[in-house]
Amino acid sequence: MGWNRGFGRVKEERKNLSFFKIFQSADLSSESMRALPYTFMKNVSKEDFSYKMVIRAKWGSSWEVDISMNPRFYYMEKSGWNQFVSDNALGENEFVTFTHKGLMCFDVNIYGLSGKEIAVPRKPQTATPFSKIKKEEDESCHKDVKKEDETGESMRGVEFEERKRKKSKKVEIGESSRGAALKKKKAEKAKPSKKKIKIKRRKVKNGVPEFKITIRNSYLKFLAIPKMFEDVYIPDESRRYMIHHSEGKGSWEVLCLVRNTRTIFSSGWSKLAREFPLSVGDRCTFHLVKPNEFVLTSKKARDEITVID
Known part of the structure; x- marks a missing residue:
């Protein structure tokens, strides 16, 4: 009986438009991973299409994801997509199906590496593959910015050095003068x-x-x-x-x-x-x-x- 019910559900879902994705840790937020298949979008009617999609899991959770377009394809924006990936701790070769129910609402089914469907929400992991990617990206970004600071090529580098020179000069003029300078600075800030x-x-x-x-x-x-x-x-x-x-x-x-x-x-x-x-x-x-x-x-x-x- 259980097999018959499952087969009946699959048969019913085949009537709806759908696509699938395999979540490998290396490319969770890449542009190709977030792309909507061309053959799928070609069959979505104008009445059904929207620049906002909703992804619904079978246990009741849902995620709103914005849709954008480049010259080649439609794709899901990172903010909503990354939230969906993070909340479900994806990235261990899960097989995920997206079934279109109309008006850009999708029922999602998640299958683990063993082939068993995940029917209850996963506990968020301390560090999902996506968070690891994001951390590496931010660390790399901070290193590059630090290097750029040292070159002095910024248009505000001169301004910053001038501000440091003026600050040093203020220290030398004594406590009373510094107090007057601070009062003047506060008044200028308020105005x-x-x-x-x-x-x-x-x-x-x-x-x-x-x-x-x-x-x-x-x-x-x-x-x-x-x-x-x-x-x-x-x-x-x-x-x-x-x-x-x-x-x-x-x-x-x-x-x-x-x-x-x-x-x-x-x-x-x-x-x-x-x-x-x-x-x-x-x-x-x-x-x-x-x-x-x-x-x-x-x-x-x-x-x-x-x-x-």
Whole structure:
């Protein structure tokens, strides 16, 4: 009887669109792993399609995942996908089927290496294969950023050295003078600078905050965010931003690394610079269209030459 019920369920599910994935630890968050099969998407009707999908497990848990598109295929965004992978401690060659139930809702069935279906939620592991990948990526990112700091190529390097020199000078002038300087500094901090006021007014005028950068050689690897923009719009903790091509030619997830000395686009930025593509001399404008999304427009240096008849 049990075999007949199982066979009946499989027979019923064959009527629905479905696809499968095998979760190997090496590629849990890669683009190919997050891709939706072309043959599957070709058969999803316009009425059923949505840029948000819901993955449901048989024990009741569900995950919302955003869908994006590049020139080759549709794929699942990392944030929701990685949560699904982490919550189910995937990465030990599990066989997972995704059955479409309509309106981009999917029933998921997970089978272990033994072939037995996992019917109850797994206990989260201390370190899933995905968390290990993420940790290695972040450690590598921090090493690269440290190396970039030592080169002094950052546009804020000079500003930081100047600030250190002024601080040393203040120490030498004595306790009373230092107290007066600190009071003056607090008063200046309480009063918004003209630059900050200018940014806020621009936001009201244009509707979207923005900053502009001219690409230098070092900016093809890491990009320092201007201090006056960072102070107003960037939170005091590192987070990931999605940066979209202004002409819809792609989207990239980039880590915004907040440090004491400066804030930079690090992990994921060099890939964006390569694929966008960006070159030395390009004038770039970053539009903050959502709290965690930018639209990037780029103007080539040669495009700025004006011919007068």
